[in-house]
Amino acid sequence: MELEQPDSVRAGRRRRILITGAGGLLGRALQQEFAGDDVVALTRAEWDVADPPSDNVSQGGFDLVLHAAAWTDVDRAEADPHAAASANIAGTANVASLGVPLVAFSTDYVFDGRKREPYVESDGVNPLSAYGRTKLHSEAAAGPDAWIVRTSWLFGPTGHNFVRTMLGLGVERDEVAVVDDQRGCPTYVGHLAQAVRELVDTGRPRGVWHLAAQGDCTWADLAEAVFSDAGLDCKVRRISTEELGRPAPRPTYAVLRSERVGAPTLPHWRQGLRDCLAEMGSGLPRSTRVERGRPDPGR
Numbered sequence: 555m556e557l558e559q560p561d562s563v564r565a566g567r568r569r570r571i572l573i574t575g576a577g578g579l580l581g582r583a584l585q586q587e588f589a590g591d592d593v594v595a596l597t598r599a600e601w602d603v604a605d606p607p608s609d610n611v612s613q614g615g616f617d618l619v620l621h622a623a624a625w626t627d628v629d630r631a632e633a634d635p636h637a638a639a640s641a642n643i644a645g646t647a648n649v650a651s652l653g654v655p656l657v658a659f660s661t662d663y664v665f666d667g668r669k670r671e672p673y674v675e676s677d678g679v680n681p682l683s684a685y686g687r688t689k690l691h692s693e694a695a696a697g698p699d700a701w702i703v704r705t706s707w708l709f710g711p712t713g714h715n716f717v718r719t720m721l722g723l724g725v726e727r728d729e730v731a732v733v734d735d736q737r738g739c740p741t742y743v744g745h746l747a748q749a750v751r752e753l754v755d756t757g758r759p760r761g762v763w764h765l766a767a768q769g770d771c772t773w774a775d776l777a778e779a780v781f782s783d784a785g786l787d788c789k790v791r792r793i794s795t796e797e798l799g800r801p802a803p804r805p806t807y808a809v810l811r812s813e814r815v816g817a818p819t820l821p822h823w824r825q826g827l828r829d830c831l832a833e834m835g836s837g838l839p840r841s842t843r844v845e846r847g848r849p850d851p852g853r
């Protein structure tokens with residue numbers, strides 16, 4: 555059932571908003587996007603969500619919680635599923651216990667990747683990894699009247715993410731080996747934050763929403779685009795998931811689209827990459843084409 559959202563969350567007045575996981579990639583982007591509201595942004599050091607909320611948080615008078623805290627180390631979750639569950643499932647239950655309108659984030663890794671056309675909200679789930687299982691349970695822990703935003707392959711100008719890793723490797727190496735048999739929607743975290751604000755500001759119904767960039771590609775395609783746009787002379791050697799030999803299984807096909815009326819549309823991932831590099835600006839690695847007399851990557 556789709557629940558109507560209380561007016562207190564809609565745009566038009568300065569809302570009091572709690573952001574968890576404020577030190578993470580998405581947590582930072584949400585702080586930027588909701589800067590016009592009265593935002594309390596808590597890092598893990600300020601609230602480890604595996605613990606119940608403090609009185610200060612419980613009595614914080616929040617209109618909305620954007621729950622970006624999560625265990626996101628997919629491979630390490632295989633070795634320590636209890637710790638991942640504690641952060642992702644118990645953590646989300648603790649956040650939901652505040653009884654405040656909630657946006658919780660989930661992932662394409664709730665699917666097994668056997669489909670060959672985009673996954674929509676009504677598709678059956680079947681996570682392959684411990685991480686995917688904790689995220690699926692976290693959706694239930696968020697409760698029936700949360701917005702559950704499933705997204706995919708996040709990247710941005712801060713923290714540990716694929717684009718930043720490639721920028722670093724592209725400076726150091728002539729060639730990198732990148733997986734070419736997993737397909738998804740690389741999503742610029744700034745575009746996701748905008749879409750989340752649209753969801754909340756326009757009072758869209760609660761429930762699961764797929765919010766990911768337009769277009770799709772493999773990790774190897776994304777790496778090539780990074781090198782091209784950043785002006786790095788680094789080749790991509792296309793390899794298989796098996797060759798990379800990571801502990802956690804991943805869906806080979808994880809393209810997300812929304813079937814819901816009024817779903818916010820995110821820009822294409824190529825635009826996301828351009829916007830990300832432009833935001834990084836002087837934070838881009840040295841030895842780019844700019845220094846080699848080639849075009850400006852931020853254009």
Ligand SMILES: NC(=O)c1ccc[n+]([C@@H]2O[C@H](COP(=O)([O-])OP(=O)(O)OC[C@H]3O[C@@H](n4cnc5c(N)ncnc54)[C@H](OP(=O)(O)O)[C@@H]3O)[C@@H](O)[C@H]2O)c1
Pocket residue numbers: 574575576577578579580581597598599601602603604621622623624625626640641645659660661662689704705706707708709713714
């Ligand atoms: N990154 C992706 O590609 C991707 C794709 C699909 C969905 N998502 C979902 O998007 C959301 C945001 O992910 P992200 O990319 O922003 O991840 P991230 O950069 O790893 O940020 C997660 C943040 O949560 C914090 N955290 C971890 N355990 C915590 C705990 N028990 N209590 C409080 N904070 C805790 C982390 O702090 P520490 O660094 O100190 O541990 C980190 O600051 C997550 O729900 C994730 O599952 C991410």
